[in-house]
Amino acid sequence: xxxxxxxxxxxxxxxxxxxxxxxxxxxxxxxxxxxxxxxxxxxxxxxxxxxxxxxxxxxxxxxxxxxxxxxxxxxxxxxxxxxxxxxxxxxxxxxxxxxxxxxxxxxxxxxxxxxxxxxxxxxxxxxxxxxxxxxxxxxxxxxxxxxxxxxxxxxxxxxxxxxxxxxxxxxxxxxxxxxxxxxx
Numbered sequence: 001x002x003x004x005x006x007x008x009x010x011x012x013x014x015x016x017x018x019x020x021x022x023x024x025x026x027x028x029x030x031x032x033x034x035x036x037x038x039x040x041x042x043x044x045x046x047x048x049x050x051x052x053x054x055x056x057x058x059x060x061x062x063x064x065x066x067x068x069x070x071x072x073x074x075x076x077x078x079x080x081x082x083x084x085x086x087x088x089x090x091x092x093x094x095x096x097x098x099x100x101x102x103x104x105x106x107x108x109x110x111x112x113x114x115x116x117x118x119x120x121x122x123x124x125x126x127x128x129x130x131x132x133x134x135x136x137x138x139x140x141x142x143x144x145x146x147x148x149x150x151x152x153x154x155x156x157x158x159x160x161x162x163x164x165x166x167x168x169x170x171x172x173x174x175x176x177x178x179x180x181x182x183x184x
Contacts, residue, residue, distance in 0.1 A: 002180040003027075008155065008171045009040035017176055024183075025176040029156055031064055031127050041155045041170060042068035045125070048168050052123035052150040054116055056080065056142060058107055058134055065155065066125040076116055077125075080107040080141055092144050096137035107137050109145065117147035128173070129154040129161040 002017040004027040013034075015027035031038050046069055055077040057066035063079055070077035082105050084091060090111035095104055109117075122142045129135050135152060142149055152166055158173035174182035 002176075004173070004176070006156075006171065006173070008037065009044045011037055011040060013037065015173075017180060019178065023178060025178060025180070026130070026158065027173050027176065029128050029173065031061060031155070037155075038064045038068050041065060042072055044170050045069060045153045045155070045168065046073055049123055049153055050151045051121060053120035054078065054147075055123045055125050056109075056117065056138055057125040058082075058138055061127045062125055065127055069123075069125060078109055078113040078116055080109050080138060082107065084108050092141055094137045094140045094144075096133050107134075107141060109141055114141075114145035117142055117145040120147050121150035122147040123150050124152045126154045128156045128158060129167055129169070130157075130159045132161055132164065135161075135167075 003014045006013045006015055015029055017025040018028045019025050042065055054075055055066050055070050057063060058080040059082045066077045088110040091108045092114050093106050093108040095106050124135060124138050139149055151168060153168045156171050156173050157167055157169045159175050161167055162172045177183055
């Protein structure tokens with residue numbers, strides 16, 4: 001297995017390269033269970049973030065980061081779920097296909113969460129932004145709820161997101177060919 005060494009928020013991590021298709025690999029950045037990266041990443045993103053009233057992330061890898069940012073900032077957060085739950089009889093949904101998911105997904109927020117977003121400055125939070133498709137789905141949910149996008153944050157960007165100047169991130173990941181060489 002090949003690896004990519006990442007320096008992020010003063011920490012070093014070794015990320016395994018994972019095959020996306022016959023021509024492409026990505027460095028797998030998984031925050032689950034890495035409390036140190038989650039806390040440091042949240043601190044750094046909050047330091048760089050614009051003023052906001054509430055955070056939103058999508059299920060699942062952004063949840064620990066959004067929680068830590070919300071806790072540290074003393075602000076509420078919402079989670080766009082990947083499936084409708086029994087406690088969400090009234091909901092808003094959008095469809096999305098992300099780089100790391102093989103099929104189309106639906107992101108859903110409850111009417112209660114939509115009410116929390118309504119009229120508020122909303123900070124979008126994710127662990128890694130690649131194509132921007134999941135980010136665009138979150139934007140649509142916020143707009144459908146009557147919220148205003150305050151900013152877009154991620155610990156890392158990769159691929160096409162590396163070229164965007166509207167995303168606040170702590171680092172940039174290259175994409176890799178199947179020989180392990182960085183493409184970008």
